[in-house]
Amino acid sequence: MNVEDMNASFSLSLREKVASLIRDVPDFPQAGVLYRDITPLLADGDTFSSLIKEFAQLYEGKIDAVAGLDARGFILASPIAAQLGVGMIAVRKAGSLPGPVIGTDYSLEYGTARFELHDFTVKKNQRILIVDDVLATGGTAGAAVQLIERAGADVAGLCFLLELKVLKGREGLLGDYDVQILCVL
Numbered sequence: 001m002n003v004e005d006m007n008a009s010f011s012l013s014l015r016e017k018v019a020s021l022i023r024d025v026p027d028f029p030q031a032g033v034l035y036r037d038i039t040p041l042l043a044d045g046d047t048f049s050s051l052i053k054e055f056a057q058l059y060e061g062k063i064d065a066v067a068g069l070d071a072r073g074f075i076l077a078s079p080i081a082a083q084l085g086v087g088m089i090a091v092r093k094a095g096s097l098p099g100p101v102i103g104t105d106y107s108l109e110y111g112t113a114r115f116e117l118h119d120f121t122v123k124k125n126q127r128i129l130i131v132d133d134v135l136a137t138g139g140t141a142g143a144a145v146q147l148i149e150r151a152g153a154d155v156a157g158l159c160f161l162l163e164l165k166v167l168k169g170r171e172g173l174l175g176d177y178d179v180q181i182l183c184v185l
Helices: 012-021 039-043 045-059 072-084 139-150
Strands: 023-026 034-037 065-069 087-093 102-108 111-117 127-135 154-163 179-184
Touching: 012 039, 012 045, 012 179, 039 045, 045 072, 045 154, 045 179, 065 072, 065 139, 072 087, 072 127, 072 154, 087 139, 102 139, 111 139, 127 139, 139 154
Parallel strands: 065 087, 065 127, 127 154, 154 179
Antiparallel strands: 023 034, 087 111, 102 111
């Protein structure tokens, strides 16, 4: 991982520590996919705490809620929302929320999927930060943007732990959004 290419919004020491705690798992969940395992990072309490504090500092006073993307985005979004004293909105995989829901289909690095949202958890013109662990093709994040905007809120930014640059996920995000990424791979 090239530390110089990483976002300067975060401290160099945090970026280096987080990068050292990401584990590559080849051929998971299927052959040809390189999975980025964040569980060693989550198990390191000091680093995880520092990560949440730095993410929260970037958005203090700028957002009204945090939207976490199913499933690993929840792990990051919930403590960021708690740190900022704002609510957390769950953007879930199809069939995970009892109706009524709004939904949208999207493409993944290795298939297709659907996201759903309880639109009654989103307030009109609310400034929402979308949080996920990895920006890959941009399909997941793009679907979340569509749902948040369809529910009547404004996307105040998107925040990711990792970006898989070779997959050009930023190009998949239609619109001019503030995108913050801790580590670029």
